[in-house]
Every structure is written in structure tokens, then in C-alpha cells.
Amino acid sequence: MIEYSTTVRVRYSETDKMSIAHHANYLLWMELGRTEMLRNAGLSYKKMEDMGYSLPVCEVTCRYIKPALYDDIIEITVSIEELKKRTIKMRCEIYRENDKTLLAGGSTIHPCIHIKSGRISTFPEEILVILNKSIEK
Amino acid sequence: MIEYSTTVRVRYSETDKMSIAHHANYLLWMELGRTEMLRNAGLSYKKMEDMGYSLPVCEVTCRYIKPALYDDIIEITVSIEELKKRTIKMRCEIYRENDKTLLAGGSTIHPCIHIKSGRISTFPEEILVILNKSIEK
Amino acid sequence: MIEYSTTVRVRYSETDKMSIAHHANYLLWMELGRTEMLRNAGLSYKKMEDMGYSLPVCEVTCRYIKPALYDDIIEITVSIEELKKRTIKMRCEIYRENDKTLLAGGSTIHPCIHIKSGRISTFPEEILVILNKSIEK
Amino acid sequence: MIEYSTTVRVRYSETDKMSIAHHANYLLWMELGRTEMLRNAGLSYKKMEDMGYSLPVCEVTCRYIKPALYDDIIEITVSIEELKKRTIKMRCEIYRENDKTLLAGGSTIHPCIHIKSGRISTFPEEILVILNKSIEK
Numbered sequence: 296m297i298e299y300s301t302t303v304r305v306r307y308s309e310t311d312k313m314s315i316a317h318h319a320n321y322l323l324w325m326e327l328g329r330t331e332m333l334r335n336a337g338l339s340y341k342k343m344e345d346m347g348y349s350l351p352v353c354e355v356t357c358r359y360i361k362p363a364l365y366d367d368i369i370e371i372t373v374s375i376e377e378l379k380k381r382t383i384k385m386r387c388e389i390y391r392e393n394d395k396t397l398l399a400g401g402s403t404i405h406p407c408i409h410i411k412s413g414r415i416s417t418f419p420e421e422i423l424v425i426l427n428k429s430i431e432k
Numbered sequence: 433m434i435e436y437s438t439t440v441r442v443r444y445s446e447t448d449k450m451s452i453a454h455h456a457n458y459l460l461w462m463e464l465g466r467t468e469m470l471r472n473a474g475l476s477y478k479k480m481e482d483m484g485y486s487l488p489v490c491e492v493t494c495r496y497i498k499p500a501l502y503d504d505i506i507e508i509t510v511s512i513e514e515l516k517k518r519t520i521k522m523r524c525e526i527y528r529e530n531d532k533t534l535l536a537g538g539s540t541i542h543p544c545i546h547i548k549s550g551r552i553s554t555f556p557e558e559i560l561v562i563l564n565k566s567i568e569k
Numbered sequence: 570m571i572e573y574s575t576t577v578r579v580r581y582s583e584t585d586k587m588s589i590a591h592h593a594n595y596l597l598w599m600e601l602g603r604t605e606m607l608r609n610a611g612l613s614y615k616k617m618e619d620m621g622y623s624l625p626v627c628e629v630t631c632r633y634i635k636p637a638l639y640d641d642i643i644e645i646t647v648s649i650e651e652l653k654k655r656t657i658k659m660r661c662e663i664y665r666e667n668d669k670t671l672l673a674g675g676s677t678i679h680p681c682i683h684i685k686s687g688r689i690s691t692f693p694e695e696i697l698v699i700l701n702k703s704i705e706k
Numbered sequence: 707m708i709e710y711s712t713t714v715r716v717r718y719s720e721t722d723k724m725s726i727a728h729h730a731n732y733l734l735w736m737e738l739g740r741t742e743m744l745r746n747a748g749l750s751y752k753k754m755e756d757m758g759y760s761l762p763v764c765e766v767t768c769r770y771i772k773p774a775l776y777d778d779i780i781e782i783t784v785s786i787e788e789l790k791k792r793t794i795k796m797r798c799e800i801y802r803e804n805d806k807t808l809l810a811g812g813s814t815i816h817p818c819i820h821i822k823s824g825r826i827s828t829f830p831e832e833i834l835v836i837l838n839k840s841i842e843k
Contacts, residue, residue: 312447
């Protein structure tokens with residue numbers, strides 16, 4: 296299983312009056328991590344949409360352990376937890392980069408959607424190959 | 433000229449570590465105000481898009497006077513400042529509702545876009561009538 | 570157990586290029602629902618913070634069933650699922666208001682934090698009374 | 707005058723149902739550009755807040771020329787347009803990185819706020835030196 300890591304800085308607009316990053320932003324960061332993981336595997340999400348398929352989120356869980364603070368560089372680590380014919384489950388951990396403190400961990404489940412019909416579909420072969428390589432490495 | 437007012441509460445997620453609403457949210461509130469102003473005039477923006485026209489923002493200015501705070505009810509007052517054949521300029525003031533303190537004021541300019549062609553268009557008669565009524569009253 | 574419902578309209582800025590509300594917004598709506606539920610119970614979250622206590626999210630789960638669309642009025646229904654000495658679990662369902670379609674359901678867990686010390690605390694009596702009333706009714 | 711450039715990718719969550727980046731995000735990107743410009747000058751905004759001073763936005767203008775699209779890498783170029791004793795005006799241009807198309811341009815004005823008192827202040831010498839260097843180079 297590959298873990299792919301991306302880093303990003305916490306923006307001012309992502310903080311709230313508790314002086315920590317608002318919890319909803321972690322979902323944006325998880326999405327960022329998945330996107331870069333797929334890009335690294337050779338499949339940008341944009342290209343996937345252009346091919347006619349999307350991966351909306353149908354379930355998310357996130358546990359918040361330590362707060363991310365303004366200007367922190369966070370490391371988003373993503374891996375494929377489970378790949379089925381029509382759905383994929385991705386695992387994500389978010390660390391503060393400088394001291395590798397675990398800030399949050401969660402997962403998302405995504406059906407493969409055929410955009411034109413709006414229906415759940417099996418992953419097309421071309422995409423499946425790339426996703427499988429990301430697991431087996 | 434009509435001024436149309438909408439109220440909304442400042443969300444926790446809209447605050448930042450200065451304990452005030454982050455300045456980018458004012459653009460969302462101005463948009464909310466314009467939407468409700470149009471709806472009140474008899475033209476929901478959704479319906480306008482369904483008719484094939486959109487009003488993207490091509491220019492925005494905003495002056496921030498006093499901060500909006502968490503849980504404040506703010507009053508968003510919108511009026512049409514200038515209506516031309518192909519563009520509309522809308523004026524917006526944002527007040528704290530309980531004491532009518534002016535928090536911010538700004539304006540946005542919007543071309544009328546024919547969605548299918550992506551081109552700037554003159555306002556269709558049906559829409560123009562409604563917009564004109566919002567000025568003349 | 571009381572269920573408390575709030576309604577809110579899906580904003581243009583909350584949509585994404587799939588033409589549906591982006592999944593992270595559901596967390597903002599769940600927060601909105603909890604805030605209004607507490608306010609209705611007689612305890613605004615702002616007042617709670619002023620009393621020195623906060624309820625950050627330490628865990629969230631959300632299942633997305635049908636998409637919320639631009640300009641939809643959504644109904645956010647919140648109830649207390651479990652109240653312990655130092656944590657509270659809140660349940661949330663999100664419906665499209667006009668036809669009561671269930672769009673999403675989820676829950677959040679919140680420790681009671683004593684703001685000054687930054688430590689988890691037992692709920693102070695004053696707050697506990699109000700929360701208990703919201704369960705027993 | 708120095709121009710400092712930062713790049714960032716347009717996030718999925720930053721798009722709206724027109725399939726372009728929502729206009730409010732440009733203010734977040736302008737903020738990102740200013741932050742990195744200051745950091746490059748030797749003054750992280752976080753450090754500035756720790757020193758007791760902040761630079762809230764009291765005025766923003768932005769002209770939108772071409773849309774930023776999902777997954778575009780955008781280049782944010784920031785320079786100091788005017789530095790007075792108590793305020794600073796910053797200029798920002800946003801380009802699509804791959805073909806240097808100008809997407810938007812704008813400016814922001816910031817008073818220097820002494821955080822503890824909440825009052826407008828002259829820039830402290832230490833900060834002024836750094837800002838001046840960013841102009842004169």
C-alpha cells in the first residue's frame with residue numbers, strides 16, 4: 296500500500312475565533328490529499344472527470360486529535376484502504392509537518408459515478424489499473 | 433430606488449483568529465443580499481440561470497468599517513445603482529441589526545452573460561422589466 | 570428526546586462544479602443546526618463561550634444520500650444522542666425542506682472544554698440542566 | 707518595487723456551479739499572496755501578530771477578467787503600492803500560471819492595528835524597515 300503525502304499551509308481564513316483551524320477545513324485538506332495522491336498515481340481528478348467519471352464523497356469520518364494552527368504546514372497522507380468494483384475507500388491522516396504530531400485522521404468512501412447518466416458505475420479498466428497500482432506497490 | 437434588506441447570522445466558521453468575521457465572507461453576504469433582492473423582485477437567480485442568463489461578478493469593491501462578530505445578526509441592504517443595457521451595478525450595505533451600526537459598504541458590477549454562448553448579452557426584455565421595476569419604485 | 574429543526578438556503582458559493590453543494594458545507598450546516606438547537610434550549614453557544622466553556626468537534630461522521638442543490642431550502646434537525654459527564658454526542662439529519670427528502674445524516678462528538686485551562690471538563694451544572702431538558706422532553 | 711509571486715492550485719471546493727472559481731476565493735488568494743510576500747521579506751504575518759500588530763483589510767477592490775478553473779495553477783503577484791505611516795496599500799495580480807493569462811487584479815488597504823488596544827498605530831520601526839526594503843529594491 297502506498298501512502299502519498301502532500302503539504303499545505305493553514306490559511307488565515309481557515310482559522311476561527313478559537314484561534315485554531317475550523318473543523319470543516321479538514322475535509323478540504325483530505326480532498327486536497329486525495330487529489331494529489333491520484334495525480335501522483337498518473338490520474339488527475341480533472342482528467343478523470345473529463346473521461347466522464349467522478350468520485351463524490353458518500354461518507355466521511357474524521358477524528359480530531361490536536362488543533363492545526365494558523366500558518367502551520369500540515370502534511371496530508373492518503374492511501375487507498377479498500378477498492379471495490381464500484382466504490383473506493385480512502386484513508387487520510389493529517390500531521391503537523393515540523394514535529395509530525397498527528398492532528399486528525401479519517402476516511403472517505405466514494406462511489407464511481409458515470410457523470411452523464413448520474414449512475415453508480417464499475418470503475419473503468421483504465422482507472423482501475425491506476426488505482427490498483429497505488430495499492431500493490 | 434428600492435432598497436431590499438435580508439438578515440443572516442454570522443456563522444462560527446465565518447470568524448477568524450482575530451475573533452471577527454473574515455473579510456472574504458462579506459462577498460458571500462453581498463451575494464446573499466443580491467439573491468434575495470432579485471427573488472423579492474420576482475426573479476430568483478436560479479430561475480434566471482434556468483432562462484439561460486447569469487450575472488457573474490466582474491468587479492467588486494468593499495470598505496470595511498466595523499467588524500461583524502460571531503452570532504451577530506447582520507442586515508444586508510441591496511439596491512440597483514446603475515442599470516445599463518448589458519451590465520448592472522449593485523450597491524450593498526451591511527449593518528449590525530440590533531443597533532443599525534454600519535459594518536461595511538460596497539458594490540459589484542455584473543455583465544449579463546448568455547450562458548450557452550458564454551458571451552456578454554443585452555438583458556432580455558423579461559429580465560429588464562423586473563430590474564427596472566426595482567429601480568423606479 | 571427533542572429534535573430541533575432549523576432551515577437555511579444553499580448559497581451559490583456552497584455549490585461546486587458538479588452543480589451540487591460541496592460536501593464540506595454539510596459540516597457547517599450541522600454546526601448551524603446545533604447552534605440553533607442550543608439557542609432554542611436557552612443556551613446560546615456565544616453565551617456558553619462567555620461562561621468559559623466551549624464544545625469543539627472531536628469526531629464527525631456524515632453520510633451523504635442525495636445532493637443539496639443551489640437555492641434549496643434545507644432543514645437541519647438536531648438532537649442529543651448521548652450526554653456524558655464530559656462529552657456530548659449530537660445527531661443531525663439534513664432534509665430538503667419542500668419534499669422532506671433525506672439528504673444526509675451524521676453525528677458529532679464534543680468534549681466540554683474549559684477555555685482558560687484548555688482542558689476537558691465536566692459540564693458545569695448550569696449547562697447540564699439545560700442539556701438534560703433537551704433530552705428528556 | 708518588488709513583486710513577489712506565489713503559486714497555488716484551485717481547489718475543487720473553490721469552484722461553483724458555473725464551473726469556475728467562486729469570486730470570493732480571489733480574496734483568499736490575495737491574502738495568501740500578501741502572506742508569502744511578507745514572509746519572503748523576512749516578516750511572517752504570524753510573527754507580526756506575535757509582536758502585537760495586525761493588518762486587517764479595511765478596503766478591497768478586485769476586477770475579474772478571466773475565470774480561474776478547477777486544478778489551474780494560479781500565480782499570485784503582490785507588491786506594495788503605497789506605504790504610509792499608519793496604512794499600507796497592496797497591489798495584487800492573479801495569473802493562470804501555464805500561459806500567464808491575467809485572471810484578476812486588485813488591491814487592499816490595511817491599517818496597522820495595535821492588537822492590545824485595538825487602535826490604529828504607526829508602523830513600529832522594526833516592521834517599517836522590512837516593508838521599506840520591499841519597496842525600494
